[in-house]
Each structure stands twice: as structure tokens, then as C-alpha cells.
Amino acid sequence: MSKVNVNVNVHHLTRVEGHGDIVVDVKNGELVKCEWQVVEAPRFFEAMLRGRPYQEASHITSRICGICATGHATASLRATENALGVEISEQTEMLRKLVFHGEIIDSHVLHVYMLVAPDFLGVGSVLPLATSHPEIVMRALRIKQLAGDLCAMVSGRHTHPIAMTVGGFTHLPTLKELAAMRERLVAAREDMDETIALFKTLPWPAFERDTEYVCLRKDDEYAFIDGRIVTTDGFTYELDDYRKVTNEFMVPYSTAKRAKHNRESYMVGALARFNNNYDQLHPRAKAAAEELGMKPICINPYLNSGAQAVEMVHCIEDSISIIDELLDRGIEEEPLYEFQGKGGEGVGACDVPRGILFHNYIIDDEGLIQGANCVIPTNQNHANIEDDMRALVPQIQERPQKEITLMLEMLVRAYDPCISCSTHLLNVEFV
């Protein structure tokens, strides 16, 4: 019998509102405890929406996440539009895709450069990275600036997408702004090449575990907004049937909800999109994937970060194509939607940086929200993270405890989880 004993307890009381803890206990070579404990105070977003006019929903829900503000706003608008039967114009659709791409790039660059790269470069976190490899951090900030400016150009400002509204936009970019942005996006190809070159050199852990990958899919493009729900186990659902996929449940040691579908758990996010929709990636993104040695179906969860790098390339290229089309057809002022006195129920879905996000609203004939449900991607990944940990620990339990802890932390980081989301209370001691 193995004599191995491992006790990992990564406790993250980093913010008042929530934390994610890794608890692993191996006794005599036997895994007796393996838990991914996510403790978040309930947020009651649904309750905050009840009784509010439909126009406020996207502005309230965009505050759920400081990183996915546009994602929440878009899912919220699509839910409202589907509930009220609002058709959106091609121009609105294109502009929404553009701002969405900005957010995907913004979020992914933050994750791959500031959370993932420091592990592989042996510096632990982004602060020492800024000293040891300032050029890498400066590149990340340059890409972030571009992504932020892309979002602000379309949605009105840098932090919250105020110009996005039911049926369209209250503010439109000018052709001059679009042309200038196009030039910057083309110039960013160099930074993208450097990004892929950097990630190619990183020693990804060789851990694999087959699971079900879930995301949106459209017939004609790599889907981020709308489409149908697909899984690598061969299932397809219309958006209205999202609950058949999410099947939310709770476990006693964690306050965040979890989800399962065909298996005990499933994965959402960049790797899920890459695995289901690889055929629709831009050729440059496919070339980037090849550089990284990635092909679908990739079952190494650490490579979710690789898929994010590939998606950044895709979003840069697709943004250039969208801008070309907008420059060609011109930007037109469009009439804003006016409420017709008839409510309804609608589901909106977007594949935000961390995976598929659902908003579901019931709106009454006064235009007030009477019911709301919101399923965030991170909650859909919790069970899968834990199943990965359970498969990984026996493979690495002979290694030093410090290394085991790091491997587990890196695994959690690869999922880019939204924990302690949007709580940034300063914690100060005076000197």
C-alpha cells in the first residue's frame, strides 16, 4: 500500500465577499477528500431585477461582472428583445459583435498574461513579472488598451456599456473612428504573433481528461452571441431549453450553484468553443492553434488558456472584417425601439469570455420585469474543475506538496473562474 499522504488546503480569504478554496486530502495513497469550495454570499440579482422597467435590466446586470460587463449587457438585451419580440438591424448586430470581440480580447489578455504566464515563467504572479519581464506586461497592457478603446468606441465609454440599449445603440461610432480602429487592429497582429510565440514556449502540463464541452454554435460564424446550444456529446438545444443543459444543483460545502448535463460535469469557455466550433475560426486563428499544437478535440483543461490566445487572434481578425463591412455600407442613425404594451418571456445567451451565459426574463404588459434567471459560466464549470482535480491528484501525488499545490492552483486558474466577482473593497492598514 502506498504511504503517500498529501494535505492541500489553499484558503483564499482574499476579499470579504467570496473565495475559492482547494481542499485535497490523500491518506496512505488514497484520495479521501477532494473539494473545490466556492463560497460566495448570494447576490440576488434576480430579486434586484424584479419590478424594474425592462430598460434598466442591461444596465443593472452589466454590473454583475467588472470584466464581462458587455457580455452581461448583451445577454440581457437579447433576453429582453426575445421577450418583447424586438428585431434588431444588421448594423446593430455587427456593432454588438464588435464590442463583444473587444471584451473577449480584453478579458483573455488579462487572463493569459497576468494570471497564467507568471506561473510558467516561474515568477508566481504578475507583480514580479512586471520587474522580470516588463516587455511582456507592457505588451499585455497595449493589447488591453486597444480592446478597451474598441469597446469604448462602440458602447460609449470604457467601463460600462451605456450606449447599448434594447433594439440598438444610443451612440454610434463615426466612420473616421472605425477607420482609425481598423489601422490599430491591423498593427496589433504583431503583438498577436508575439503572444502566440510566447505561449508556444510555455510548458503546459500534460494532463488530459475527457469531458463534455458545451457552447453556442451558429451556422455561419464562430458564435459568441445567439445560436443554438451544442455539446461535444452530440446534443443540440434551442436557447429556450437552456435548463435542460444546466440542471443546476448544490453541494453542501460550496455556496455557488453547479451544473451537469450528460455526464457528472461539463466544461464551458474558450476550450469548449474551440472544440465545438474549430471549423469556423479565422484562418489566422487556426494557424495560431497549429503553432500551439492544438487540435480539436483537445481534452487538456490547462489549454483553455491556449484556446483563449487563439480566440484573441480570431477576434482581432473578425473585428477587422466587421469594420471593413461597416466602412463599406456606412453607419446610419436608426430609430430606437418603442414599447408596444405587450410583454412576454425571452432567453438571451452569449458565449462570454468564461463560457456560455444565460439570461431569462418574464416581462409584463407594463414593461416591468416579473421574473428573471441568470446562469453564469463559472458556476457551470465548478463541478468540472473538481472532477479534474480528482483525476489529477492520483497522477501527481508522489510529487512534493508544493508542486501539487501549484498544479492545482494552475488548474483552477486555467478555467479563469469568476470568483469574488466584482467586489473590490480596499483592505487598508495604515503605516
Add this chain to the structure above:
Amino acid sequence: MSQIDKVKHTLILGLGNPLLGDEGIGVRVAEELDKLELPAGVTVLEGGTAGVNLINLMEGYQRVIIVDAADMGRVPGSVFRFTPSEARFKTAPTLLSPHQIGFGEVLALAKALELGPPEVVIIGVQPSRIESGTGLSSELKKTIPQIIRIIHDELDT
């Protein structure tokens, strides 16, 4: 630097999440400031929970005034003006998520990259209630005029 130049480069940044009660004090103050006439060259931005993006937002300003909820171990509703050199921010020992990057981490990163604004002033407000809900506690509602007075004093210096 002349007085005018100095004012021209001031950014007032209201931080926090208004969906979490008193956590949103910075954003509420930014909304109030938007209604007021401020000296030319003063920009008010709502930083929300923008994390690392704050580095880009602060770029180019001579002075940044931050308004944020801060656990300073004081009575709820206490308002305290300080500079980064007077405080130590408790930061996460290990980051599992980019959501854990707060203003303390942002300032440290900006400093390491020599991108930080030359002058940073923080107006910290001790919260009473950090929980789901879009309103401020009565203790914090009362602090808004005081915070605005402190900001005016800062702009006059």
C-alpha cells in the same frame, strides 16, 4: 508646474460595485460629481470594478483622486483621505482569478512598470453594509456631501 496645469491633469475615479450596497460609494460620488460644475481640466470617471484597466484609464494624468469603499477598521461612515505611502493594501497572496485584482494590486503594478500617476490621493469610506442591493446605507448616504467637500479642497490645492 503652474496651478492651471496641475488642475488640468486631475482624474477623479469613483470605484466599486453599486450592486453591493456600500461597495458602490465611489460610483455614487462620481454620479453626483457629474451633476456639478468642476474646474476646467478635471475629469470624472466611474471606474466601477475595472481592475487592471484602471492602469490605462489613469494614464497621462498628473493626479488621480480615488473614491472607494475601504475597510480601514474604523466606524462605518468614516471618511479618510490618505496617500498610498501612508497605507498598506492587503493583497491576495495567490491570485486564482483576475477578479481578485483590486486597486492595491493595480497601484503596485503601475508602480513596478513606472506607469503610475505621479500623485495619487485616496478618499476611503468605511462601509456599513456590503451585501446585495443597489442602495447605500444611511451612514454612507450622509458621507456624500463631506466627500465632495474634500474633493473640492483637493482641487483647490
